Amino acid sequence: MSAEVQCPAGCGPMKYKTNRNKKIRVFDPLGYAMIFAGIPFIAAPDNLPFDFLTSNLIVNMGIGIGLLVLGAQRTALVTTDLRCNTCKGLILESKSIDQRLKGDLLGLSENKAEYIRTALSSSKEESRYACPDCGEKMRRIVVPYEDGSHRPNALVPDIVEDIQNLSTVSRTVEIDGCEGCDMLWFEKAKRERMLSKDSTIIPKT
Numbered sequence: 100m101s102a103e104v105q106c107p108a109g110c111g112p113m114k115y116k117t118n119r120n121k122k123i124r125v126f127d128p129l130g131y132a133m134i135f136a137g138i139p140f141i142a143a144p145d146n147l148p149f150d151f152l153t154s155n156l157i158v159n160m161g162i163g164i165g166l167l168v169l170g171a172q173r174t175a176l177v178t179t180d181l182r183c184n185t186c187k188g189l190i191l192e193s194k195s196i197d198q199r200l201k202g203d204l205l206g207l208s209e210n211k212a213e214y215i216r217t218a219l220s221s222s223k224e225e226s227r228y229a230c231p232d233c234g235e236k237m238r239r240i241v242v243p244y245e246d247g248s249h250r251p252n253a254l255v256p257d258i259v260e261d262i263q264n265l266s267t268v269s270r271t272v273e274i275d276g277c278e279g280c281d282m283l284w285f286e287k288a289k290r291e292r293m294l295s296k297d298s299t300i301i302p303k304t
């Protein structure tokens with residue numbers, strides 16, 4: 100995409116925003132080294148294997164926690180999206196679509212990115228927005244999803260699960276996107292958050 104992307108809603112240029120996904124770890128040697136270095140400070144602040152540091156327990160704990168937090172920050176997956184500060188719209192580009200809209204590890208639900216791309220390529224509904232990259236009209240799709248924060252535990256008996264199922268929230272979210280540019284446009288950034296949450300799944304059909 101070009102350096103400056105215009106908001107499809109006509110508000111003007113959009114801004115890149117960097118996000119750290121605290122749950123997904125990437126390979127960052129220094130980050131992991133910091134995490135491991137922090138462990139002895141917390142596990143045994145009064146009995147460190149080296150003596151050049153203070154023997155103050157609180158200071159040692161502080162150093163340990165600091166190392167863990169900084170290490171965790173470094174190893175967290177960084178994704179970027181484009182935001183419009185005027186209308187609160189959000190654009191996901193190709194790489195971010197893959198990173199943010201994965202399927203779950205157990206394969207119980209659709210890969211969200213794959214589902215959305217397939218739906219986009221077969222959608223006949225024209226969006227009212229034009230793609231900011233190629234200028235063509237985008238396509239609009241409706242994506243069903245379940246907010247799995249209340250999802251039943253796989254280990255509980257069926258009868259309990261039936262009751263719990265009632266609280267599983269099924270919803271749909273409307274997305275516009277350009278298949279050619281592999282780009283998604285969310286009129287409200289909130290919708291993207293709902294869909295990219297770890298607990299959200301797209302039910303298999």
Ligand SMILES: [Zn+2]
Pocket residue numbers: 106107108109110111183184185186187188
């Ligand atoms: Zn806007």
Ligand SMILES: [Zn+2]
Pocket residue numbers: 230231232233234235277278279280
């Ligand atoms: Zn396009």
